[in-house]
Amino acid sequence: QTRIALVVKSLGNGFFDAANKGAQEAAAELGDVEVIYTGPTAATAEAQIEVVNALIAQQVDAIAISANDPDALVPALQRAMERGIKVISWDSGVAPEGRQLHLNPSDIGLIGETIIKLAADYLPEGGDVAILSAASTATNQNAWIEAAKAAIPEKFPNINLVSVVYGDDDSVKSTEEAKGLIASYPDLKAIIAPTTVGVVAAAQVVTDQGLIGKVNVTGLALPSEFKQFIDNGASQAVALWNPIDLGYAAVMLANDLVEGGEAAPGASLSMGRMGELTLDDTNAGAMAPPFTFDASNIEEFSKIY
Amino acid sequence: MNRLLKHREIFLFLAILLVLVLVTARFPRFAQPGNLLTIFNDTSILMMLALGQMAVILTRSIDLSMASNLALTGMVVAMTNAAFPGIPIPLLIAGCVVVGAALGAFNGILVWKLDIPPIVVTLGTLTIFRGLVFVISGGAWVNAAQMSPDFIGLQRAVLLGLPLLSWFAIVVAALFWVLMTRTPLGRALYAVGVNPTASVYTGIDVGKTKFYAFVIAGAVAGLCGYLWISRYVIASVEVAGGYELTIIAACVIGGVSIAGGIGSVAGVLLGAIFLGVINNALPVINISPFWQMAISGTAILLAVVLNARGERRRGRVILKTAEGV
């Protein structure tokens, strides 16, 4: 039996619970695979290392991790690889030397452009926008923000990005940061939160302060958690990939490695029903383009994840 | 000057004013009444928690488990609301107070009956309560979509220009003021802290008084459990993680002596507001929020130094000629 550990940033996060659904689906499809769904309760690198150590001791066959810190986990994961465990990262990546491949949920450039577009679509005259991110160290968020910044001058010249703040994926901190943005930038037209925790906090602040219609909240959100804010108008539209697909693909890739697949630049590995993943020169690849939710489809998707 | 230092509430009030003035100088919108009310509202939960903590610290004890109690009670009430949206909110709030008080009573019993030092007891329950949040929730979050609109809306309802959350804080503060100054239990809390031996001679049961202090702190933490969850509309294991020290910091800044027996409701309220103002001011004046922690640390240290100055016994004076000094 193949044992694949799906290590998440923190337990209890709806996004990761959904990913676990997909992982179990993959396990069922593959047959002789057991998925160990685990992770720390607090999203810290130290706690995640303890989890990884325990997995190494159990001699699992593969570890698929969404990392809390791209660098801090490298030594522990390297040790895992030394003991013959296949290591991939997904969602939030690990530095290349700490994993065999990385599965991006979507194309970084595309996501960066999408989050700005979501705001720009509802700002025909342009205006001030701000970004409320997760932890300042979160690899994926940082990459998206860079991509977004790069896209603005060419494609959205009338959008003015005034600030980037960090809510650490903590609802209280995110709430405070969102309030700070609104207080500091009276002309703010949109808050872009490329994180499922931050986007809910920002939408709640906008709702509480009666700014619906004035400040549009957008970003990456789980439909089930975010539906009410589309409904009440605090947000026009948000985007996300399907976490179920992501968990599914991660397990499929890990299994492929266990069965002898080679991770190398240019190689293609199987993601089951999600198709093939082609690796770039850092051994990373993208799963699928992001998907936009708005009033027309949120109802339907909120029932799924 | 000595007089002034003695009335540390005034001192603290001036310090808060100073911060307000400084911030307003750079950012005029900050001191607008609307924003000040927002700060008050934002600080409400901290104020209530700090008052509860004060009751405990007065008796020479400490409650490190308040934030975990809050998280546990909050999760219980959020799950209850998610499962039975029909239960009226006031009933849920009453339930929170009872659950919180029960958790506090658990601390209290260990301190009272087994005489285990409060710091050990609450260090243990700090982790136990938070672990239980995970156990009852299975780690799952309860999010806005699962909570009923009333559950979320109650504290946001506006009465006489103030959100209900602020009113909660005002009512709790008033109750504490009456408790602390006008009831035998409140005075016993002070007496036990000032001189436990003398308390026994006065007919006060020291252990039992500490027990009540923990129950009070627990009840407040329970109430704040509901308020916190409905404010940030997410119930998770990590709710208010590490907040126990912020609560204690508010007390210390507010002039509560960690050695027991000294502290006032007004001081604690101001201590909490001081932290609230700083937290709100930093993002507004565009100081990186990364400065926030160091600033509140410095504020705590300054407060302790000033406190110690004020408390330091004016040595009993033997020399008659020195009496005027």
Added chain:
Amino acid sequence: MTDTSLHRSLPDRLDKPLKSAVLSWESLLVLVALGIFILNSFASPYFLNAWSLSDLTFNFTEKALIALAMALLIISGEIDLSVAAIIALASTMMGLALQYGADTPVLVAVGVGVGIACGAFNGFLVTGLKLPSIVVTIGTMSLFRGIAFIILGDQSFKGYPKSFSWFGQGYVWWVISFELVLFLVCAVIYWVLLHRTNFGRRIFAIGNNDVAARFSGVRVERIKFILFCLTGLMSGMAAVLLTARLGSTRPSIAEGFELEAITMVVLGGVSILGGAGSILGVVLAALIVGLVTFGLGLLNVPGIVMTIFTGSLLIVVIALPILFRMWRQRA
């Protein structure tokens, strides 16, 4: 109570040392540790494996190093809640030094030096200004970590040299890691210091009654100051190990370590009121905490549930002797 029995020449002691050793707190802890060890080996087939046992030690060595010094501090009647923040600041300073091209020896010196400096700052506030240590260190806890945040903000330091990583990842021999060896060596040093030197004797005296100790010519302030510095030193060393193990520094590093270190100290039988405790107890407690967390980790029990076990263990282990005494008095 034996005033009445007259002895012209007083014996050294009445009870046999062996008997009191058997009935001591430490033997209780040994039993608990053995019990958990056995439970673990039954619960998980992966437990009894040299590499597993070696990995296990990484779960507690850094905290336990701090716990050693913290034990002395608590025995003397003080406490330091800022240890985790000291790690953060020391680690940040090491990262900063790295930016300026420091090599491994300099990095270690910076980490340890910052630790001692922070400890000295705490010590000065407590002994020089006569402030209660619990509030002082709640304050410096925010201050130290706050400075780390100011310096690092949303950045992280990485790229530590390989030779530096050895401190947190290297093995001295086979499965015996450097961290473990360092901890064992420190444990022996602290044991000697506390139980076999004048310094240790004075720590106990201070913890029992610092007024009477001062009246007996003990330099209470100086000793407490040294103890704060020692705690800072150990935190600095822990910062070196942890930074080397993680290979990177973020300002949120080592969050919550202080409570875990204190839990080890209290579980080890050190009286939180001061005046009593032993290094052996602390070492055993560290081992117990490590065994519990690792054992549950092997069963993939989430970390938060483990804390229920450690929290309950703390209360139960403290409460049991008290309940036992109460029960015996009633009988």
Added chain:
Amino acid sequence: MTDPILTLSGISKSFPGVRALHDVALELYAGEVTALIGENGAGKSTLVKVMTGIYQPDAGEISVAGQVVSLPTAHSASAVGITAIHQETVLFDELTVAENIYLGHAPRTLLGLIDWRKMRAEAQETLDSMAAGIDAGIKLKELGIAKKHLVAVARALSIDAQVVIMDEPTAALSQKEIEELYVLIDLLKQDGKAILFISHKFDEIYRIADRYTVFRDGEQVGKGLIRETSQSEIVRLMVGRSVEQIFPARQAAIGAVVLEARGLSHPTEFDDVSFAVRKGEILGFYGLVGAGRSEVMQAVFGLTPTSAGTLTLEGAAIAPKSPADAVEAGIVYVPEERGKQGVITGEPIFKNVSLPSLGKTSKSGFLRMAEEFALARTYTERLDLRASSLSQNVSTLSGGNQQKVVIAKWLATLPKVIILDEPTKGIDIGSKAAVHEFMGELVAQGLSVIMVSSELPEVLGMSDRIVVMREGRVVDTLENAELKPETLVRLAAGIAEEHAA
């Protein structure tokens, strides 16, 4: 003759290792003052605590007005009309005077809340009726020890009680305040209250008491009417034998000045204190409680910083900044508060004794237990310490034996000057003699002794010279030859010569 208001019978109370009370009986009568007399440690205060619900007796019963009562708490005692002024002032520094008086039985408003205004007014009224001259609104910590005692008295009076117990109420009061207290006691008598009065001072017992009860070693050994009993008879009951206190005859050769203090001053506690103690001399320090003697000694010992003045030890100027410095120089101090400052109660005898001498018993900083035991044995044997072993915890020793541990600890450091602050306070008569004898031996060996004492016979019996202090200043230094006790009392209290005559 009327029936007693309060009757105790068969009361016993033991503490671990100490039988404090054994089968004692006591009756108190309305309108009469009963004096309770006994040596230190006879069990008087313990009895008071049993009567006020603070301790629970192991056996026996208490009846008030013929009804047997049980007193589980201090509240229940005041509920049945028993109130007490305890020996230690058990009050609250941080609370106001008014609240100190009314804590636990404060007047309430209609809503059941505390009525501060009424409380303050009533407290002020009580204080004024005692001519205390205290503002009920200030915090207690602003008062001196004597005024605090008056607050304790006011507290007892604020409870409407049938039985008022006073445990050494005059110990900390000045003569004027004592007179006022006597007036008050007379008023209480006229009100028909029963008063239990505990005192070691025979003059006041004979002045205000109607009856007496004598305790010895926790047992009641006699009672009767004061006017029918002579003082010597009571003393015989108290001690179990007739006592003329004998102080050891000494012939120590007094040598050159060892320690000299010149113009020691402190901003608030003492001013311009000068004295010198010579080799082989016992220098007595006399004064009323609170005269500042302890403060001066603690300054010499390096505990309190001085603002001016010099210390010279064997011709060399010293300036101890901490006790450690003083000990190094050869000055040691046996403090007044034995339990708090003298012994470390949580540790065994040998560790207490070796603590200041660790430098000598150890080898390059490492402990050598055998040396420690040897050192401890040498000095405890010299002092005839009664204990079962050197590892016995000091907390289990009696007060006198604890004092011996403290002295042993200091002798082991081979000091030049030893300061004894109230060395026999709270020590029974047998141990007292041993301590006195030992002081004689010390000076015979060439040590210099400074003895602070508030007990006249002790000061007169032991000292070569006597320094009298009042209100932080040295009033006079006298050769102890043919000194009359009255002279010392007059100097200490500041009473002019003519008045005393």
